[in-house]
Amino acid sequence: MEALFPARLNRPYQHARRFLHLLSPARFMQRPTHNRLHVRDARDAHTVFEAVRLGLLRPVTRRLNEVERSMYITSGAMFVWEESDDDLGLKRWTDGRVWSQSRMREPYLFYDERLPSDEAPTTDHPSRPSGNTFRFVEGRTKSVPTSPAYSHFERSEHHPLGLVKQAYSAWVLENPEVKPRKWHLTAYFTYADLPQIPTIDQDPMLRGVIVPMGVYRSGKARSRNSDAGMGTSPPSSPSLYVQGPAGPSVPSQTSASVTADSSTPLPSLPAVPFDPRMPRRVHDPPRPAEDRRLIHLLNLGHKG
Numbered sequence: 001m002e003a004l005f006p007a008r009l010n011r012p013y014q015h016a017r018r019f020l021h022l023l024s025p026a027r028f029m030q031r032p033t034h035n036r037l038h039v040r041d042a043r044d045a046h047t048v049f050e051a052v053r054l055g056l057l058r059p060v061t062r063r064l065n066e067v068e069r070s071m072y073i074t075s076g077a078m079f080v081w082e083e084s085d086d087d088l089g090l091k092r093w094t095d096g097r098v099w100s101q102s103r104m105r106e107p108y109l110f111y112d113e114r115l116p117s118d119e120a121p122t123t124d125h126p127s128r129p130s131g132n133t134f135r136f137v138e139g140r141t142k143s144v145p146t147s148p149a150y151s152h153f154e155r156s157e158h159h160p161l162g163l164v165k166q167a168y169s170a171w172v173l174e175n176p177e178v179k180p181r182k183w184h185l186t187a188y189f190t191y192a193d194l195p196q197i198p199t200i201d202q203d204p205m206l207r208g209v210i211v212p213m214g215v216y217r218s219g220k221a222r223s224r225n226s227d228a229g230m231g232t233s234p235p236s237s238p239s240l241y242v243q244g245p246a247g248p249s250v251p252s253q254t255s256a257s258v259t260a261d262s263s264t265p266l267p268s269l270p271a272v273p274f275d276p277r278m279p280r281r282v283h284d285p286p287r288p289a290e291d292r293r294l295i296h297l298l299n300l301g302h303k304g
Helices: 009-022 042-053 068-073 129-140 150-153 255-264 289-303
Strands: 078-082 102-106 109-112 163-174 181-189 217-218
Touching: 042 078, 042 163, 042 181, 042 217, 068 078, 102 150, 109 150
Parallel strands: none
Antiparallel strands: 078 181, 102 109, 109 163, 163 181, 163 217
């Protein structure tokens, strides 16, 4: 065999194998931006966005394939992605699962996974949560911090047993001169696992991230098309709402000129003498000369 296939003839095959290894899916696998994290409000989402902007976390840059979906669409996983009309980018998020219509629980949208075992509740068998699975919600005390996820559970007609998808979006305004970018956050959890998922303050890296003022503006809006299109129109004038670190934004030149003009004192009106014999009317228009002559003649006749 060595004589039939010398080493020099095998070199192209070896190079091809090395090239295919470099292009293997494992080297370009899209992984979650964070493996296990529960976000509770807009500030939590902005903290994750800021960690991505600083390079501490890695965003997703393309749609997940079937292998990545089966591996990483799990409870606790979180993905950050930028909305783009480019063919190579992400226009909307897809995960290959069937979801309910969106439910707004400020400031997030929630979707319940539709499982094959789901059926409409009947009178004999009403839909009710499993006592072992959801006891943490039913017996929740005031010491447990509130979260839109818990609110979604309590306000749902039927308590979801499968995955729940949590979505948020924001405009990223790094520079008033640059067009804002639309970032999305998509997270997954189950209510059985939710109490064990860490929050921002329990993450050693994220709890030290400081979110600058004016960089992130919520882009939420109701949408039935998964969690894309949550406020599809970019802000028309970033300079009107971007705030500096020192405090409120500086008023525009137009508003400043109006303020200056309004501070100028107006001229005072002439004083009107008070006569008790005259009706209490001010600024009566002057009568025409003919009217005054007729009134004078009538007064003379009355005296006579």
